[in-house]
Amino acid sequence: MTILSIETSCDETSIGILADGKLISNNVFSQDFHKRYGGVVPELSSRAHIQRVLPLIKDSFSKSGLTYNDIDIIAATAGPGLIGALMVGFTFAKGLALAQNKEFVPVNHIEGHLFSGFLMEEQPQFPFLCLVVSGGHTLLFYVESFIKFTLVGSTIDDAAGEAFDKVAKLLGLEYPGGPNIQKYAAKGDASKIDFPIAQVKGKFDYSFSGLKTSVLRYVQKQKADGAELDEQLKADIAAAFQESLVSALLKKAEKALKEYPVKSMCLVGGVAANSYLRERYRTLGQKYNKQVVIPDIQFCGDNGAMIAFRAYSLKLSGQSFPLEYEAYPSFKSDYLVL
Ligand code: KG4
Ligand code: ZN
Numbered sequence: 001m002t003i004l005s006i007e008t009s010c011d012e013t014s015i016g017i018l019a020d021g022k023l024i025s026n027n028v029f030s031q032d033f034h035k036r037y038g039g040v041v042p043e044l045s046s047r048a049h050i051q052r053v054l055p056l057i058k059d060s061f062s063k064s065g066l067t068y069n070d071i072d073i074i075a076a077t078a079g080p081g082l083i084g085a086l087m088v089g090f091t092f093a094k095g096l097a098l099a100q101n102k103e104f105v106p107v108n109h110i111e112g113h114l115f116s117g118f119l120m121e122e123q124p125q126f127p128f129l130c131l132v133v134s135g136g137h138t139l140l141f142y143v144e145s146f147i148k149f150t151l152v153g154s155t156i157d158d159a160a161g162e163a164f165d166k167v168a169k170l171l172g173l174e175y176p177g178g179p180n181i182q183k184y185a186a187k188g189d190a191s192k193i194d195f196p197i198a199q200v201k202g203k204f205d206y207s208f209s210g211l212k213t214s215v216l217r218y219v220q221k222q223k224a225d226g227a228e229l230d231e232q233l234k235a236d237i238a239a240a241f242q243e244s245l246v247s248a249l250l251k252k253a254e255k256a257l258k259e260y261p262v263k264s265m266c267l268v269g270g271v272a273a274n275s276y277l278r279e280r281y282r283t284l285g286q287k288y289n290k291q292v293v294i295p296d297i298q299f300c301g302d303n304g305a306m307i308a309f310r311a312y313s314l315k316l317s318g319q320s321f322p323l324e325y326e327a328y329p330s331f332k333s334d335y336l337v338l
Contacts, residue, residue: 009081
């Protein structure tokens with residue numbers, strides 16, 4: 001079973017090719033130009049996807065030596081994401097499936113991230129706990145199979161990645177903020193500032209908007225007191241913010257570990273690229289003697305490989321889909337137990 005996948009939910013155009021579960025190609029084009037605007041401009045994102053999809057497919061074929069004849073299934077991200085951006089890849093994939101007489105498999109973007117640990121040589125074992133941390137979502141899942149998983153916790157306001165991006169903006173750092181906060185945090189001293197984390201009612205739920213406001217107040221106070229927001233101060237703020245956010249993420253994950261009988265723990269999504277979070281998550285796994293699977297950086301941000309693997313796991317589980325299936329902007333899943 002050879003799958004060609006198209007991912008265009010936000011600001012990455014990406015094509016994946018997977019043959020019998022083995023990754024052949026993961027071609028990612030990141031739309032860096034959004035930096036100029038301090039965030040993703042949906043209209044520009046859609047247009048850039050249109051320009052990139054076909055050249056990326058051609059490039060993936062030429063590098064892998066494959067052709068359309070070798071492909072059995074065309075998969076595409078159906079949602080959640082920016083609707084205009086989604087529709088580019090989704091409609092393109094449908095058209096391709098029709099023209100080439102291939103089966104079409106729509107994929108939920110979050111489910112793509114959820115199972116991205118399977119792209120690693122050492123794969124997670126069911127049941128596993130999975131923390132999905134991206135620009136749009138902060139979700140904690142208990143995963144029993146490819147088609148049965150339960151959402152046990154989520155954010156009640158900002159997503160983890162969103163908090164990274166907003167705090168970076170406050171500090172005058174470029175979008176996307178996550179990698180820049182990480183860079184500054186490495187040079188800073190987290191113990192110099194104490195940013196509190198909100199207590200949330202839901203047992204495994206998160207809240208990050210209060211943390212963002214604490215950083216804003218701190219920056220405003222420093223400026224009012226005449227302090228210069230120099231490189232060292234930015235580094236200390238970044239380190240203290242990162243420390244608080246990561247600690248909050250781990251606190252709830254640890255709580256869930258005590259309640260759910262898991263064999264493995266996965267950490268996925270764009271924010272899973274954060275080296276401090278990766279290190280702390282591994283340490284937590286060791287403490288509870290769990291297998292920890294964190295995908296390589298290339299599989300943390302949005303990528304076609306994870307969409308192809310999700311299509312593969314759905315086919316392995318005996319699922320099929322009508323071509324009439326539509327793209328959608330919000331989070332929904334046929335397999336989620338609430
Ligand atoms: O999964 P993703 O690529 O796109 C969404 O589906 O949202 O996640 C993007 C998010 C952005 O908020 C970005 O700032 C964050 O992931 N990110 C990071 C790091 N690299 C990317 N956050 C913290 N540390 C990083 N190293
Ligand atoms: Zn994503």
